[in-house]
Amino acid sequence: MGFLLHRFNCFALDGRVVKSCTIKTGAFSQLASDWSTCFSAFAGARLFRAGHFGAAMPELITRAIEFRAADSAGDTIPCIISTEAPVDRGDYIEVLSHRASDVDLSRAPLPLIVQHNSDALNIGLVDNLRIEGGKLRGDARFGRSEQAQSILADVKAGIVRNLSVGYQLVRALSETGRTKRFAWAPFETSVVSVPADAGAGFYRSLERNDTMEQNNENLSRSQRRAMNANSDVEHNRMAEIIAIGRQYNCSDLAAEFAETGQSVSAFQNAIIERQSNQPLNTSGLARAGIGMSKREVQRFSIMRAIRAMSDPSARDEAAFEIECSRAVEQKTGRRSRGLFIPADVLHRDLTVGTASQGGYTVATDLLAANFIDVMRNRSEVMNMGASILSGLVGNVAIPRKTSGSTAYWVAEGGSATESSLAFDQVTMTPKSVTAYVDLTRKLLLQSSMDIELLVRNDLAGSLATAIDLAAINGSGASNQPTGILNTAGIGSVVGGTNGLAPTWAHIVDLESAVSVANADVGSLGYITNAKVRGKLLKTEKATSTAQFVWADGDRPLRGYRAGVSEQMPSNLTKGTSTGVCSAILFGNFADLMVGLWGGLDLMVDPYTLGSSGGVRVVAFQDVDIAVRHAESFAAMKDALTT
Secondary structure, three states: OOOEEEEEEEEOOOOOEEEEEEEEEOOHHHHHHHHHHHHHHOOOOEEEEOOOOOOOOOOOEEEEEEOOOOOOOOOEEEEEEEOOOOEEOOOOEEEEOOOHHHEOOOOOOEEEEEOOOOOOOOOEEEEEEEEEOOEEEEEEEEOOOHHHHHHHHHHHOOOOOEEEEEEEEEEEEEEEOOEEEEEEEEEEEEEOOOOOOOOOOOOOOHHHHHHHHHHHOOOOHHHHHHHHHHHHHHHHHHHHHHHHHHHOOOHHHHHHHHHOOOOHHHHHHHHHHHHHOOOOOOOOHHHHOOOOOHHHHHHOOHHHHHHHHHOHHHOOOOHHHHHHHHHHHHHHOOOOOOEEEOHHHHOOOOOOOOHHHOOOOOOOHHHHOOHHHHHHHHOHHHHOOOEEEEEEOOOEEEEEEEEOOOOOOOOOOOOOOOOOOEEEEEEEOOEEEEEEEEEOHHHHOOOOHHHHHHHHHHHHHHHHHHHHHHHHHOEOOOOOOEOHHHOOOOEEOOOOEOEEOOOHHHHHHHHHHHHHOOOOOOOEEEEEOHHHHHHHHOOEOOOOOOOEOOOOOOOOEOOEEEEEOOOOOOOEEEOOEEEEEEEEEEEEHHHEEEEEEEEEEEEEEOOOOHHHOOEEEEEEEEEEEEEOOHHHEEEEEEEEOO
């Protein structure tokens, strides 16, 4: 038998040749074994055939595949080494081209190893490499070692199913959106227990594909072109599903829908259904905070932080608070205007304790209310059931369905008519709201937890008022969020050309406007101002009935909750009624989303009140408001109360 001569160069990361080796053998099996040994001998270097690429290649990449052996005989198992299934690499979606000209098979046969351990001898070979049906196929041939035969037995029994390919990208071929298509070169195959790449492994069974490929021999050229076009459509479908899944943190669901051949619109609907079944007002503290323990949370003092900012000599006293602020900066990637109060502290539940459990003795149990709860209680929209999304990082996109599928009647044996879902998203971006509280010199010197509570509640109340105003009537301009009253598409009830006093009929019409849109579900209720409430308390449902529109009890309007907020405008204009019209709002407040980013940013102004020794504490909170479904709300904006 003639000998084959193979020369390998091993390159360091900088491209220089570290070592060369020449292998002379007369058998492909021995060649592969020696090739694997050579590969292992230079761990950490980059290996390729001399003169093939001329420069160092990227690190070896792996993706998972699967092989089946139900009909296999002997020690050889047919397998699919790779497909054109897209794999999300973070910055881009990778697709390996499976045109024969784009796959470098010069390293055949490939070593078959275990768990990508190149330091161990191979357990077999994968030879007979060929491109068929848009897949790289081969035959896994197991060796005679005890380990190889043991794994072979498990493969035949269906216990071991996963195979992973190690490869390197040769060159980029094309780019469409985030999807990049590459020429590539396989280096090795590995038997693995768990696939290394969660996005790989999309395939069809060998039996089905082989049958299809046999049938393809009888296809016309036009039919083959149509199949190739369909293949491109399939690649795009899978790539889009994977990209959407990554965006909405639903990679597990994306893998399922991509593998089972379901449409992009079906996947989008599944995301919406998943999110609809999960409460939107989940706090998200695990990712918002900095991982403070309960003891550390109780140790943190807002007053101590304020004193440190107002008096540099007190910074040593607030070393812990300053360090916490730096941790928030590091996690969020944002610089504080003064000092960050971590989300852990804003959500803390302070109770009566001892010096050994935080350093403070709490004189009252009023501290059980955390910062967010105080804001919720001070804000009417939050109190009405608005969804609070706290601990946000970066911009937020929430998917929503704009139209549903359509049902059709068909004859017996008839085919279903395809319909699709319309899909878009609600975006939220952080906008800064600010509030301040003035502290006197004597108050600043106090260390009582009651004073801590007072300051914290004042800041929370001020921010809640600003958020309430933005949520109800934010203009969407001048860095304001867009409030419900200014959201395009909400229902409208008109009183008259110049406004009109609200009546029972107007209340019914508000509810009807929401019901017609099939949105009368969830946290339904009313918000108006005190002037409208006073008017409705004196307005009968019908003349001489002594039954008034605004009834007694906690559900005074048609059995729904009704909040009263002075943030609801009473100075609107309609026709000749200038600056005297009020608004009444009805809807599902769970579809109003209040997003809160990061922690509370405090800045101390020692100059405004400097003459009296006091300080002004300015609080900044990044907030945004969004309405998930405009049809969930209806408003009357021309209610006259005089």
